[in-house]
Amino acid sequence: MAEPPTQREPFPPLAPERQDSDSPSTGDRRPSDFSTRNRNASRSTLGGSIRKLSKQFEVSSPPEGFMSQTGHIASSVLSFEDTARSHRAQSAGKGPSSPLSPILSNAVAHSGSSAPDYQQESIPLQQLDTEAPDRGQTPTSDKTGPLKIEKTISGEPTIGEDAALTEPFENGYHFPPKYTKSETTKQGLVAFWKFITTWWGFFWFIYGLNVVAWGGMLFLLLCNAGPAMCNLPDGRHDCNDIDSPRRKWIEWDSQILNALFCVTGFGLAPWRFRDWYYLLKYRVLKQEDAWRRLAGLKHDWFRLEGSQNLPLNVGPNNIPDSVPLSSIPYPVEKIPAPPLTGVRAPPTAPWKMDFFIWCMIGNTFLQAVLSGFMWGMNRYDRPSWSTGLFVALACIIAAVGGFVGFLEGKKVKSIEGVPLTDQDRERLARDRELGIAHFNNIKDKKPKEKGTHAEANRKSRET
Known part of the structure; x- marks a missing residue:
């Protein structure tokens, strides 16, 4: 009676890894080798995270403020x-x-x-x-x-x-x-x-x-809506006296408002200086890619020259060779959606982009000057005109710049349409x-x- 055939292993067993005589075994490795590898891995991971955040920041929009919301x-x-x-x-x-x-x-x-x-x-x-x-x-x-x-x-x-x-x-x-x-x-x-x-x-x-x-x-x-706040401890009634309750509350109130304005003035500064950097690269160094980046960042209201002639089927995944890159924002994912009306808005005047960015930068600089007066000087030495002047200038310049963006956005929507509910x-x-x-x-x-x-x-x- 023939013996049943023996079953073969599907794969031969792996041979044990040979260790060279010069290389130390696992048990002989020094702790410093592991620590060095961990440090290199940590540095690589940290560097990759920083580069990723940097790329995201380049195309990110600033957090919407109170008025935008x-x-x-x-x-x-x-x-x-x-x-x-x-x-x-x-x-x-x-x-x-x-x-x-x-x-x-x-x-x-x-x-x-x-x-x-x-x-x-x-x-x-x-x-x-x-x-x-x-x-x-x-x-x-x-x-x-x-x-x-x-x-x-x-x-x-x-x-x-x-x-x-x-x-x-x-x-x-x-x-x-x-x-x-x-x-x-x-x-x-x-x-x-x-x-x-x-x-x-x-x-x-x-x-x-x-x-x-x-x-x-x-x-x-x-x-002077509160006459009682003009009464001094010595019995005098002087609303402009530096030690009157009215002047003290004006100081405290101004400090609180200055701190509130710093939330937007300094909180949005990284995005504002990023836009300013791209604008200077275009205006000074004549780098067209920087201008296209700005058009991508402000694609909700800014239109590049020549974009009004783009076919309706042009999109991030469909850019014919005949289409000039100067009419397309960068990155291409920022191309505006096809107009709902079938008609693209005309190009935006370039000076409006300059005006908008300079207004936002001006707001941050004026807020810094106001903070210098408010925090660097006490109410006895601070000029009386400084607080009201720089508060007014900072608010006006930010409002005017934002109003230009609002008008251009409304103009684009009036031509390209708004989504229907x-x-x-x-x-x-x-x-x-x-x-x-x-x-x-x-x-x-x-x-x-x-x-x-x-x-x-x-x-x-x-x-």
Whole structure:
């Protein structure tokens, strides 16, 4: 009887590692060898972390301050239709039986597509039912002229002469409709509550309360609103005496406000000096990459020369060889999202970038000068004019610079469009059914110059 074959091992056993006679064994290694390797590994890890943080800092945006957060809340507030329009919708037999409940939804991101799909909102105006006498609006026409727009009770335009200004863009996009003040206030309170219930929001809420409280108190003290604070221990009544309670409280109040202003003046200094460094590299050394970096950092409101001619499908992963790099921000991930309207905003004047950066740098420098007066001198030796002068200059220069960025951002949004929420879509669709037209611009108002919307539509067709 044959013996069963012996099973072979799938792999031969590994031979023990041979150690050279010159190399010390594991047991013979000195502790210094391990410590040296640990130190080298730690240095390598620390160096990699520093380089990683440096790369992230180069493209990072500064933390949003109190005013920026307030602006975001104001811009994200929704308001809703008038009660009269709701009753009108009920009587017409269309739309919901009760006013829409407030909804706060995130804006739809369209950065992933070259031509966002808005066809679900694109309802031709010719299909609108305009023959309902009980809706309070019926377009009329002169026998010798085109249709005219009439006003409803709520002031909404109906279809008529300015229909071209209410039509969607070629891709079907329509700007969000305008809402009433009562619901805007209601939703503002909801958005504010959601904001302050976060750690960062609660911090800026407390910060804002302190600025308003101490600033208001300083104003009242400067206006001599408290005559009792002018009484001196010796019985005299002198509001300008250096030892009066009024002057002491002005000093304490000013010191607290100076410390609060230092939070933004010095806290945002690293990002401000980074932008200043890139600006000087471009202006002095003529390095175009530095200018493109600035365009990427301020891509929400700044547009490079030539960017208005970029095809809509140009993105981080699609940059044709024919596209000049001078019209694309750096890094390429900072390329603005495709315009919702299909029309790109014109290039921003270069001097506005210089003005914005110099204003932010000026705010930090003026805050440093103010801190020098406040902390380096006592209230007996400090010039009386120094505090008010540098507080005013620091606030004004920061406000003016921020206002320029705000105006440019609003200009870009008025041309490229703003994301629509679900509530905006519902409102637009329902008003189309009711024959209520909305002017297709960011203000939902009739523009002063006719043809603005038609010109934008023409450009979108050409592109």
